[in-house]
Each structure stands twice: as C-alpha cells, then as structure tokens.
Amino acid sequence: MTATATRPAPPTPPARHARRRRFSRQTREMWVLMLPALVPVLLFSVGPLLYGIALAFTDARNTRNHETSFVGLENLGDLLTAEDFWSSFRIGMIWAVSVTGLQFLAALGLALLLNQDLRFRGVARVLAVVPWAMPPVVIGLMWKLVYHPDAGILNSVLGTHVNWLADFSLALPAIIVVGVWTGMPQTTVVLLAGLQNVPRELYEAVEVDGAGRWRKFWNITLPQLKPVIVAITSLDFVWNINQFGLVYVLTQGGPGGQTRLPMLFAYEEAFRYRFAGYASMLGLAMAVVVLAVLGLYLWRQMREAK
Template identity: 35%
Template sequence: MKRFSQWVLVTSVPKVRRRSRVTPPWWFTLPALLLFAFVVLVPSARGVYYAFTDWDGLDPELAFVGLRNFTDMLNDGDALQAVWHTLLIAVAITVIQNGIGLLLALGVNSTIKTRNFLRVLLFAPAVVTPIVTAYLWRNLLGPDGAVNAVLGPWGRDWLGDPDLALWMVVLVVVWQFAGYSMVIFLAGLQSIPREIYEAAAIDGTGPVRRFWSIVRPLLAPAITINLMLSIIGGIKLFDQVYALTGGGPGHATDTISTLIYKDAFTLGEFGYSIALAVVLTVIVAIVSAGQFAVLSRNERAAS
C-alpha cells in the first residue's frame, strides 16, 4: 500500500521533482518480452485459431469453418443475452462498488476513534476467495436462509427469481469488493497534503465544495485505477455467478464467461466457446482502452 500511495503522489504532483535519467537500451526488455511471448502471446494466438474451427476438444480432425462461429453467435439468443448481462453487471458493479468504496474511504479517513478497526473490518471480505463468499451468500439468500429469516414476510426467493438473481450477483460482488475500492481511495486521500485543506478552510469552503474542488481532482489517479479494475473484473465475472446461480434460473444470469465454460466443458463445443472468448477479449480491450483514454485526459486536466 505504501508503494502505491507514493505512486499516487508522484503522478498527481508531477512537477515537484523530475530526475533526469539515462534511458536504458530497449533490448534490456528482451528476456521479459521473450518469456511473455512464449507463455502468453504464442499460446493465445494459437488458441484464437481454434475459434475458426469446429473443434470439439477431442477429435484430432477439425475443419476450418471461417467466421461461422461468429455468425452463429449473432443468432444465438443465449449469447446475446449473456453479452447484455455482462455489460449490465459490469456497469452496475463499477458504479455501486466505487460509490460505496469512496464513501467508506471518506468515512474512515476522518478522525473517528475506531477508524483503524473499521478499515480492517471493511477490507476483510476482499481477502476471502470469491467462491467461498458466493457459497456463503447462496446459503444466506436461500428460501430458508438468514436473509429471509430476518425479513420475515418480506422475504423473497432471491436467487430463484429471474428478475432479482442478477442483482443478487451484483450485491455479492459489491459486498465483497467495496472495501477493496475503499483502500485504494484511502491511499489517494492520504496523499493529499493537509496544507491544502487548511488553506481551503481559511478561505471558508464548506465540505461539499472542498470535496468537489480539492479531493476529487487530486483523487483522479485512484479513480482511474478503481474504475479500470472494477469494470474489467465485472466484464469477466465468473466465479460468483457460477457458484451463486450457475447462470440460472434458465439463462437469467449467464455471463459471457459462464457461457464460455458451459459451451466448452458441458457441451464440448470448443470452437464456439473459444470464439466467445475472443469476443470477450475484444470487449475488454475496447472498454479498458476507451476508459483509460478518457480518464487519463481528465487526470491531466486535473493536475
């Protein structure tokens, strides 16, 4: 965390000190690049090839089918629905998780006595494996679970109702990772020099104005990191969905990732499944590149 707050400091106040350094020769990166190519790039590229075949994961004879897997996707209601669910989940998680994370960070950054205890408590869920959290919530949200026991007559079939199940997935992810966003925001908040607050207080600003004109711009790097992490995490969400609902009822909570898994390992349609994975990769790449471009422009404007 310490390293991170230093980084935030350096990027947010770039003009303070800039060391002049000799640029190291590019071939210093060669060993790392070769390893990366061998472990990631080459296998991925070879994997992409299968997206254009009808491979079933077993038969050594496979036929090249061109773009058929991709055109099939356009006619596959389940796949289109899964893309929609994925985007919905990603946006909902990004907005809610970071909203709550920011409020929590502002709270535990204040001078309340129990702040250290609260920081640990709020971050604790992020330490647990997502699959464990999901099974826990699956029991809590069951028809006879603790949630319904507390709610009594207002209890619902949270995971069995197709209109609610998707939001329960979002709830579980936000519950687990709001503390994670909080920690990153907190690091950003602590890098804001106290003098700026004092100067603003002397100028007579209220808390809202202080947040909007000082905290928000100086927090820009932390916001960038948090939005990137949560939107990418949301788009490729798998564990929580699979453990909570298995994509059901029906296909009501299927995401691209759960479909990839089902198509490959339950149905043996590896070619189609890999084509879906390629689409997922493209979506992640476009969204994160776009988001990064917008946010880093804001960051520059803010600093």
C-alpha cells in the same frame, strides 16, 4: 553561465560508434537477464493466448473423433446472430456497469469514513479489508447460505419466504449485491491511499476561503482523486466483466439464464456443449469489447486531463 558555454563539444565519430556498441551489448545483457522471466510468460501466457485466438477461427470441438478445420469468421457470424449471446452480453454489461458503479460509490463512502479521525480506526480499516482475504468460491458459498430460501439469514431477518437466487427478476440484483460486497475492499484501499495523498495545504487553503465540507469534497478531494478513480474503476470493470467463480457458485447462470454472464456462457459452450471453437471466439469477442470500452474510457479521461 551561459548555455552555449556548457554545451559539450559534439562527439567525434569513433566515440559515437563505441558508445553504440556498448549500448547494444547492454541490451543484450538485459535480454539475457529477462529471459528467465520471459520464458514462463511466453510458455504459459502468450502461448495459450495465441492458441485460443487460433481456435476461434476453427470449428474445434472437445471431442475425440472430430476433424478440426479452419472456418474463418463463421463462429463470429454465429455469435452475432445468436440471441443467447446477446442476452448474455446484456446481462454481463448490466452486471459489470452496476457492480463497478455501486462498488465505487460504496467504497468511496467507506474510504472517506476511514480517512476521518475515528476511534478504533485501525480495527475498522482491517475489518474493511476482510472480504479481500476470502476466495470467491468461499464468498459464493457464504452468500448462498445468506440467500437460502428456508435457512437463510436474509429471509429470517425480513420475515419473508423468497427464493432469491431462483427468482427470475431477483436473481441478478441479488448477485450484484454480492459482487459489490466482494469488490469493495480493494476499491476502498486504493481510494483510501489516494485520499491520504491529497495535500493538506489544499484543504487549509480553501478553508481560509470559507469553503464548506461539500465544496471541499467537490473541488479538492474529487479532482485530486481523479487519476486513482480512473485507474480503479477501469480495473474493477475488467475484473467484473470477467467474473466467473462467484456467479458459478451462486447460481451457475440460472434461473433460466438470467445470470448467465458472458464468461459463464463461454464455459458452458466449451465444457458442457463442447463447442471449443465457438467458445474461443466468444472469449476473443469479449476481450475486444473490454479493450474497446476501456480504450474509449481511458482516452476520454486522458483528453480531459490535458
């Protein structure tokens, strides 16, 4: 059988025309069917998003007797020259990078452990997912009790009398620990799923070559997991840099702004000091930063994969 023999004759012009018409009708039906799903997205997601972007270029304030006017890039100028913003941005970056990194390492360890043929593996896997079931506010309250200077379990175990969340140098590390704890389940589950997709034959093959545990991990497990790792760390990064509820409950950005993540900063600007336009610009700037960081990261990973 040759290729030329099976190739169909070129369609005649009227037939092509008919097919295009059928195609466009299909498209139309597709749109009609998608409309119920699209309307809420447009109304409740795209709409507010565009509104927020528009606000960022005005001097809008959350007040009753203020005439909002268009100010162009003034908010951006203010933002870039504000020390508060940069210190908040720096804290946000420290938080997001260290939480994502530590979360990944801890979750990878846990996933490898849970992937072993342990006794009570089922129970252990369920336990590992428990923090996922808790809303951030509950986690925040729980850890607040752990860190409590007088009644906290941490101080009584260590025999110290440290006010963890009120200390200028300890507050950020303390909330990073909570952040890592909170985000571990989903990272673990995703990595575990990835681990189970690594073909057993690969391990058998290198075992024949006499590879040890470390070689197996380094040369088989990690490369095989790479797409999963890229996906989950990027998602974790976005999730962490936009974290709000957890830190709001734990420290409200204190002491003295040492844990004021960018989103807390935006919240304060909008709802405490009522500079809605400025806060919108802050949100916009953070979205751009996240997109840029992610874009760079994903682009590098993709290039390496090629």
